Amino acid sequence: MVINIEGLDFAYGAGKQTVPVLKNINLNFPEGEITAIIGQTGSGKSTLVQQLNVLLKPTAGEVHIGDHVVTSKTKEKALTPIRAEVGMVFQFPESQLFAPTVLEDVMYGPKNFGATEEEAKQAAEEALAKVGFDASLFEQSPFNLSGGQMRRVALAGVLAMNPQTMVFDEPAAGLDPQGQAELLDLLKTLRDEGKTIVLISHQMEQVLALADQVVVMKDGQVAAHEPVEELFARPQAWFADQHLDLPETIAFQKQMEKQGFTFEHLAKTVDNLAEQLAGQLDPAALADQSTVQKQTGGSQHE
Amino acid sequence: MTDAITIKNLNYGYPEQGELFKDFNFSVQEGEWLAIVGHNGSGKSTLSKLVLGLLDFDKGEIDVFGQRLSEDTLASIRAQVGMVFQNPDNQFVGATVADDVAFGLENRQVPSKEMPAKIEAALQQVGMEAYAEREPHTLSGGQKQRVALASILALKPRVIILDEATAMLDPEGKQAVMATLKELKARYQDQLTLIMITHDMEEAALADRVAVINDGQLVFDEQPETLFLKGKQLEELGLAQPFAMALQSALGVTPATYRTKQELATWLSTLKA
Numbered sequence: 001m002v003i004n005i006e007g008l009d010f011a012y013g014a015g016k017q018t019v020p021v022l023k024n025i026n027l028n029f030p031e032g033e034i035t036a037i038i039g040q041t042g043s044g045k046s047t048l049v050q051q052l053n054v055l056l057k058p059t060a061g062e063v064h065i066g067d068h069v070v071t072s073k074t075k076e077k078a079l080t081p082i083r084a085e086v087g088m089v090f091q092f093p094e095s096q097l098f099a100p101t102v103l104e105d106v107m108y109g110p111k112n113f114g115a116t117e118e119e120a121k122q123a124a125e126e127a128l129a130k131v132g133f134d135a136s137l138f139e140q141s142p143f144n145l146s147g148g149q150m151r152r153v154a155l156a157g158v159l160a161m162n163p164q165t166m167v168f169d170e171p172a173a174g175l176d177p178q179g180q181a182e183l184l185d186l187l188k189t190l191r192d193e194g195k196t197i198v199l200i201s202h203q204m205e206q207v208l209a210l211a212d213q214v215v216v217m218k219d220g221q222v223a224a225h226e227p228v229e230e231l232f233a234r235p236q237a238w239f240a241d242q243h244l245d246l247p248e249t250i251a252f253q254k255q256m257e258k259q260g261f262t263f264e265h266l267a268k269t270v271d272n273l274a275e276q277l278a279g280q281l282d283p284a285a286l287a288d289q290s291t292v293q294k295q296t297g298g299s300q301h302e
Numbered sequence: 303m304t305d306a307i308t309i310k311n312l313n314y315g316y317p318e319q320g321e322l323f324k325d326f327n328f329s330v331q332e333g334e335w336l337a338i339v340g341h342n343g344s345g346k347s348t349l350s351k352l353v354l355g356l357l358d359f360d361k362g363e364i365d366v367f368g369q370r371l372s373e374d375t376l377a378s379i380r381a382q383v384g385m386v387f388q389n390p391d392n393q394f395v396g397a398t399v400a401d402d403v404a405f406g407l408e409n410r411q412v413p414s415k416e417m418p419a420k421i422e423a424a425l426q427q428v429g430m431e432a433y434a435e436r437e438p439h440t441l442s443g444g445q446k447q448r449v450a451l452a453s454i455l456a457l458k459p460r461v462i463i464l465d466e467a468t469a470m471l472d473p474e475g476k477q478a479v480m481a482t483l484k485e486l487k488a489r490y491q492d493q494l495t496l497i498m499i500t501h502d503m504e505e506a507a508l509a510d511r512v513a514v515i516n517d518g519q520l521v522f523d524e525q526p527e528t529l530f531l532k533g534k535q536l537e538e539l540g541l542a543q544p545f546a547m548a549l550q551s552a553l554g555v556t557p558a559t560y561r562t563k564q565e566l567a568t569w570l571s572t573l574k575a
Contacts, residue, residue, distance in 0.1 A: 041442055041472045092389065092470065144316065146343035174388065174469040176341035176501045178540040202472045245473050248545040252563065259571045270545070274552030282575045286555065 001066040001085060001164035001196055003029040003052060008061035010047060018059075021047045022220045025061070029165070034187060034197040036207040036228070039217030040243040045200050048217065049167050052198060053086035054079045066164070084113050087163030091170045093154030097142040102128070102153050105142050109161045120160070127160035128153070130189075132182060148179040155186070165196040172206060184210055204247040208232060208268055218242055229266050249273045305365070306332045306461050306495040307353060312362035314352060314518075322348060322518040326362070332460070333492030337509035337526070338499045341540030345518040346499050350463045354383060367460065381410075384454030388466040390446035391439075393453075399425070399441070400434040403453045410457060424456035425449075427489070428482050444475025448482055455486070461495040462486075468505065480505060503530070503544045514539060527560040 008025040011018040022044050029035050029052075037045050050056040051063050054070055057079075063070040068082050090096070099105035106124035107117075115123065128138065131152040137145070142153050151174075158166065168187065172180040187210055191197050201207055207214060207228065214231045216224040223242060224231060232250050239246050246254065249267045253276075257263065261280050267273035278286070312326040322345050330336050340346040351357045353364055355376045364371040366379045387393055396402030403421045412420065425431040428448040438446060447467055454462055464483075468476040487496060498509060506512045507526045514522040514529070516539050522529055529536075533543040533551050543551070546566045550557055561569060 041474070095389075144319070148342035174466060176540055177537075177542040179342055243474065248563075252545070252549070252567065255567050256570065259567065260574065270548045271552050274549055277570065278553055280575055281553075281570065281573045285573045286553065 002031055002064075003066075003165060003196060004062075004064040005051065006062045006064070008051065008058045008063065010051065010056065011059045020220065022051075025222055027215060027222065027225060029196050029198060030212075031196050032191060032194045033212040034191050034199055034210050035213050035215060036199045036201060036211035037215045037217060038201065038204075038207060038244060039223070043217040044220040045217050046169065047220075049088075049169065049198060049200060052165070052167055053088050054082050055088075084161065085164050087158040087161060087166045089155060089158050089166065089168045089171055091173060093158075094142075094147065094150035097150060097154055097157075100141060101139050102133070102142050102145075103138040105153055106156045106160050109157055113161060123160040123162070124156065127156035130159055131156045131186060148175055151175060151179070151183075155183075163195075165198070166190060167198040167200075169200045170202065171199070172201075172203065180206075204245050204250075208247040208250070216242060216244070232266055304332045304367070306330045306334070306367060308363075308365040309349075309353075310363045310365075312352065312359055312364065314348065314357070314359040314362075316348075323352075323359075323362075324518065326518065326520070328513070328520060330461075330495060330497060332367075332495055334511060335487055335496045335509045336498070337506035337512045338497065338515060339501055339503070339506050339512060339541060340515035341501065344515045344540075346515045347465050349515070350385065350465055350497070350499060353463070354380060354385060381457070382459055383461040383463065384457060384459035385463045385465060386447060386450045386454065386467040388469050390443045390450065390470060393450045394438040394446070397437065398434065399430065399436050399438060399449050402438060402449060403456050406453050406457050420456050424452040427455055427486065428452045429478075442475055443471045444478040447471065447475070447479050451479075451482060451486075460493070461497065463497045463499070465499045466501075467498075468500070468502065476505075480508065484508065501541060503536075503542055507544065514541070516540075530560045531557065 005025050005027040008022060009020065010022040011020040013019055025048065037048060039045050047056065051058060057070060057074060058072055060072065065082050066085065097105050099108060103124055106127055107120040110120040110123045133152045133156060142150055145153065172183050175183060184206065187197055187199065199210060211228045213226065214228050215222060232246065236246065236254050249270055253263055253267045253273055256277065261277065263276050265272065265276065267276060307330040309326060309328045312323050313321065314323045315321040338346045338349065348357065352359050353366065355371055367382060369375045369379060371379055394402055395405050400421050403424050404417055407417055407420060421434070422431060425434055428451050430445060430448050430452060433441065433445065438449065441449065468479050471479065483496065486494060498505065500506055509526060512524065512526050512529050513520060521539060522532065530544050530547055533547040536543050546561050546563045549566065
């Protein structure tokens with residue numbers, strides 16, 4: 001399901017009291033791709049994604065969600081079927097768990113949209129399997145689980161409705177590295193199934209590893225919209241202007257460039273960075289490690 | 303140095319999930335800055351809840367500044383140990399920032415004429431004095447966590463436990479909270495014991511000591527500089543290695559001492575062919 005935003009303005013309030021939040025947004029979210037939305041807190045990211053699952057309607061312009069068109073005039077009733085097609089995974093979704101057992105919690109969504117008990121159970125079991133949730137814990141209370149397990153249950157709750165588009169707001173925040181890696185794999189799987197994936201993230205490592213294209217928001221406007229490789233090839237000063245960090249590999253790469261190293265490719269991984277660096281280092285000096293001491297001072301507690 | 307917290311032969315398990323801590327021993331010295339790291343479900347947050355008496359344990363002893371944790375000492379121990387939680391939105395009770403800091407003081411029956419000065423001082427220490435009359439919901443995540451810290455500081459705690467207090471913050475919020483912690487530590491030195499539960503290795507690097515917990519067991523307990531040299535072992539425990547270690551390992555380098563990113567960049571420049 002493709003999403004197109006055309007000439008969108010959005011303001012909170014009405015009459016003279018309006019507060020403009022989004023200005024002249026034109027964006028395209030293709031199927032089978034992950035589009036990351038990044039930007040400083042308050043740049044309009046969250047308001048933008050609320051247009052995607054029509055929690056908010058545009059003040060001007062149009063949002064095309066598959067065959068649906070949403071404008072300021074769209075009736076509330078027409079929005080309900082759209083919401084079923086766009087799944088939202090909010091920040092810390094585990095705070096919205098409520099049912100007495102894991103399975104019931106995940107079944108709630110499908111049942112709410114008209115599935116029978118049997119259908120909902122099947123959808124829930126499939127969704128829980130997809131997020132790697134241990135079947136022996138299906139009858140547990142979700143509140144007895146660890147943070148990482150709760151996050152999976154909450155994710156399964158959205159997956160069980162099988163939405164064609166999924167919006168993830170900081171899905172990996174608070175997870176440990178293993179939990180983060182598993183979650184990133186899940187997003188890739190969903191993308192490869194042809195879903196339209198939208199990812200809001202402050203973690204540039206995630207954006208670099210996952211995104212096909214990136215939207216940078218600043219002051220309610222689109223400051224950049226381009227493939228991930230093009231974005232991170234921009235100069236460091238541009239990122240500082242947007243109050244954005246660079247992924248560690250790329251920040252390091254840019255730092256080494258200043259010291260005379262040259263790179264053919266943008267270093268997407270640590271291994272790739274090491275490979276490109278190694279060719280420019282004196283192999284004998286690199287091999288002789290045991291005698292090399294720390295170059296500069298630093299706090300050493302002895 | 304005296305022990306701020308001593309844990310002896312602690313046994314604890316969650317209902318239906320079996321034993322988590324078994325004969326667990328650990329201590330934190332007064333004035334230390336300690337980081338406790340471990341993957342989700344490793345028991346690191348449970349430990350802090352046990353120390354605060356928020357969970358009952360099956361067997362063992364916990365002493366806080368020499369006081370044995372029990373029903374009788376609970377109030378006195380909680381008065382000395384403040385805690386900042388992960389979610390900045392779940393810790394506000396007051397209508398304004400100042401009210402929120404006042405709430406804890408009221409609970410301690412601080413006379414109302416002494417309050418404004420105490421509130422002002424606490425907010426100053428976290429750089430939030432300009433926001434005293436703001437409603438908490440208008441603050442950013444990082445500002446909220448700093449106010450949560452101020453509310454605790456107003457009560458003059460001897461220990462502050464931060465339970466993944468920066469996990470929900472954006473990079474700017476994280477930096478602001480970490481900068482505030484550094485200032486507090488510099489100001490109070492040995493008068494303040496900081497315990498930071500985290501899985502962010504860049505944060506753990508600021509501590510004097512890092513305890514790595516895995517499935518209720520203490521696996522490593524040492525200074526960050528030596529811990530980080532165990533790069534691969536950290537990954538096996540479900541933790542990230544600091545970037546500089548990961549890059550050196552990818553280059554086939556096993557450093558004898560820990561290098562920061564900056565140090566690594568400088569060193570690599572000297573090896574340029």
